[in-house]
Amino acid sequence: MLHNWLPFLIYGGFALAIPASMIVASFVFAQRPAKRTRARAIPFESGVSRGGLPPQRFTISFYLTAMLFIVFDIEIVFLYPLAVVLHQLAWFGFLELLFFVAILVVAYVYVWRKGAFEWQ
Amino acid sequence: MFDAGNTLVWIVWIVAAFACLGSGIAVVSFTNPFFSALALIGNLGALAVLYLLLSAEFVAAAQVLVYAGAVMVMFLFVIAYLGGRADAPWAGGPSWQQVGAVAAAGAILVEIVVAIGLKAGGRLAHQQHVLSSFGSPHAIGRLFLTDHLLAFEITSIVLLVAAIGGVILGSHSRKLAGEKAL
Amino acid sequence: MTEPWWISLIKAFLIINLVMLAFAYTTLLERKLLGRMQLRYGPNRAGPYGSLQPIADLIKLIRKESFFPSSAIDLPYIVAPVISMFTALAAFSVIPFGAGWHLWHWHVDGEIANVSIALIVVFALGSLGIYGFIIGGWASESKYSLLGSMRTCAQLVSYEVSLALSVLGVVLMAGSLSLVDIVHKQGTTIPYAAPQVIGLLCFFVAGIAETNRAPFDLPEADTELVAGYHTEYSGMRWGLFQTAEYINMITLSALMVTLFFAGWHGPYAPLGPLWFFLKLLAVVSIFIWLKATLPRLRYDQLMRFGWKVLLPVATLNAVVTAALVVAF
Numbered sequence: 001m002l003h004n005w006l007p008f009l010i011y012g013g014f015a016l017a018i019p020a021s022m023i024v025a026s027f028v029f030a031q032r033p034a035k036r037t038r039a040r041a042i043p044f045e046s047g048v049s050r051g052g053l054p055p056q057r058f059t060i061s062f063y064l065t066a067m068l069f070i071v072f073d074i075e076i077v078f079l080y081p082l083a084v085v086l087h088q089l090a091w092f093g094f095l096e097l098l099f100f101v102a103i104l105v106v107a108y109v110y111v112w113r114k115g116a117f118e119w120q
Numbered sequence: 121m122f123d124a125g126n127t128l129v130w131i132v133w134i135v136a137a138f139a140c141l142g143s144g145i146a147v148v149s150f151t152n153p154f155f156s157a158l159a160l161i162g163n164l165g166a167l168a169v170l171y172l173l174l175s176a177e178f179v180a181a182a183q184v185l186v187y188a189g190a191v192m193v194m195f196l197f198v199i200a201y202l203g204g205r206a207d208a209p210w211a212g213g214p215s216w217q218q219v220g221a222v223a224a225a226g227a228i229l230v231e232i233v234v235a236i237g238l239k240a241g242g243r244l245a246h247q248q249h250v251l252s253s254f255g256s257p258h259a260i261g262r263l264f265l266t267d268h269l270l271a272f273e274i275t276s277i278v279l280l281v282a283a284i285g286g287v288i289l290g291s292h293s294r295k296l297a298g299e300k301a302l
Numbered sequence: 303m304t305e306p307w308w309i310s311l312i313k314a315f316l317i318i319n320l321v322m323l324a325f326a327y328t329t330l331l332e333r334k335l336l337g338r339m340q341l342r343y344g345p346n347r348a349g350p351y352g353s354l355q356p357i358a359d360l361i362k363l364i365r366k367e368s369f370f371p372s373s374a375i376d377l378p379y380i381v382a383p384v385i386s387m388f389t390a391l392a393a394f395s396v397i398p399f400g401a402g403w404h405l406w407h408w409h410v411d412g413e414i415a416n417v418s419i420a421l422i423v424v425f426a427l428g429s430l431g432i433y434g435f436i437i438g439g440w441a442s443e444s445k446y447s448l449l450g451s452m453r454t455c456a457q458l459v460s461y462e463v464s465l466a467l468s469v470l471g472v473v474l475m476a477g478s479l480s481l482v483d484i485v486h487k488q489g490t491t492i493p494y495a496a497p498q499v500i501g502l503l504c505f506f507v508a509g510i511a512e513t514n515r516a517p518f519d520l521p522e523a524d525t526e527l528v529a530g531y532h533t534e535y536s537g538m539r540w541g542l543f544q545t546a547e548y549i550n551m552i553t554l555s556a557l558m559v560t561l562f563f564a565g566w567h568g569p570y571a572p573l574g575p576l577w578f579f580l581k582l583l584a585v586v587s588i589f590i591w592l593k594a595t596l597p598r599l600r601y602d603q604l605m606r607f608g609w610k611v612l613l614p615v616a617t618l619n620a621v622v623t624a625a626l627v628v629a630f
């Protein structure tokens with residue numbers, strides 16, 4: 001089985017070499033500004049210069065999304081192996097899948113009712 | 121006899137094993153939590169390669185998809201966007217907690233080595249031949265539906281609890297923010 | 303029978319260059335098509351009909367100053383675009399593009415790597431690609447980059463769930479996660495686009511969002527919000543992010559062709575890779591067509607649509623398919 005992964009390794013080497021060489025090219029061939037001024041190098045701020053980056057808080061929705069993503073991602077990882085053998089297992093397998101999904105539907109409905117999918 | 125395939129497996133194993141160790145050390149020694157999290161991703165990726173070498177294809181892919189792909193995104197979300205730099209872990213000399221932690225880790229290491237030595241004995245050098253279907257999604261799917269049926273179904277309940285917990289934590293802080301705004 | 307390693311090496315080299323070429327001319331195709339749809343010519347100065355435009359773009363990007371904001375954190379700032387492009391390129395390795403051939407007494411497979419978990423490999427690499435955006439946005443240490451990368455990540459993770467669930471129907475019907483098996487199965491039965499219409503639609507919509515294409519191109523949103531995670535990037539580093547995006551689109555189109563349109567199988571003539579290429583071209587053109595037609599969504603609409611519409615529909619599709627697979 002491992003020999004199946006050898007081409008992947010080779011191809012992955014190329015896939016890494018191409019962007020790496022392009023990054024090197026961006027150092028070697030890129031033009032440099034004639035003069036380095038401080039104002040040039042400050043990050044984009046719509047024309048307003050600033051001090052350090054202030055500590056920021058973002059809406060909780062972002063974190064909730066990431067958390068729900070983990071839950072549903074795990075669901076998918078569990079469903080895939082079930083899906084490949086389901087046609088051999090007939091109704092017993094289907095009932096098991098249905099039970100698994102039904103409990104997650106409960107979670108989904110709860111999350112919906114609590115308004116976690118809403119964005120202000 | 122020289123076997124090119126086997127040599128390659130050895131090379132990959134050594135690289136992955138050292139990447140695993142190196143990134144593990146990096147996780148605890150970086151002062152910036154963001155870099156620690158990145159090192160942890162590297163660690164999980166190296167572990168996936170080790171799983172692959174053990175013919176556990178599906179587990180390796182699931183490891184990358186769930187841990188490196190989903191859980192660490194959450195970690196980075198919190199670290200990168202909540203801001204806050206942790207203190208340097210080595211600042212101010214070792215405390216008794218750190219000494220205790222190192223001692224405990226050392227004790228576990230000794231225990232593992234002894235356990236493996238006692239259990240595995242002379243079998244460490246043997247190569248185990250497994251079926252080509254071992255670790256494939258088919259094999260794992262069949263296990264879910266036979267030997268580990270209960271564990272499979274309980275997973276969905278665990279996920280339900282996780283979703284509810286996440287929403288409750290989230291709505292709590294949302295309520296706080298609402299009160300502040302008033 | 304497996305192919306020797308040196309054939310893999312040559313093939314990997316050829317294919318990755320073809321993918322890069324396909325990327326280069328997808329940019330030209332996009333500009334030409336967009337131009338024609340807006341009643342103008344599109345690029346037509348560099349070479350006949352503008353055919354050398356991608357090369358001119360490459361030279362321009364490499365020569366351009368690689369701006370480096372003073373606040374940026376060096377190493378992650380440089381590495382982020384490489385991660386993005388590596389994961390984009392690597393995902394193409396499991397896509398089958400032909401039946402496999404016999405050359406002299408060697409066997410050449412019609413795909414780079416035939417692994418039993420190919421489909422998950424694509425999704426796993428896709429989810430690793432998100433780190434390019436997170437790291438890039440964070441390492442720029444700029445408010446706009448940080449906000450932009452946050453927006454991007456939340457969108458990508460939301461739609462990744464629907465994307466993975468929408469192909470569950472195909473997996474159920476084919477009984478395999480190997481893309482080679484899935485294509486073979488479709489060759490002997492019918493392309494899964496017919497029985498899996500809903501799955502296809504979900505996959506297509508989620509795929510547009512996953513590859514940051516219009517009308518879900520909020521990560522860029524260059525006209526109303528300041529770019530996004532790549533605000534502080536310029537020159538070839540910005541180019542790498544863009545390249546990654548186009549290659550992601552090509553890979554996703556290729557995945558769609560593989561999963562729903564029987565890959566390299568085709569009616570009338572066993573053309574193999576040519577069929578694959580033609581189908582790929584058609585799907586990519588639809589992506590471009592959408593960009594010319596649809597206005598951008600608002601962010602809350604986008605998130606609500608992903609979680610409240612796409613996810614339940616994809617789940618329902620999977621469950622119904624499961625029932626039908628078991629019943630027949």
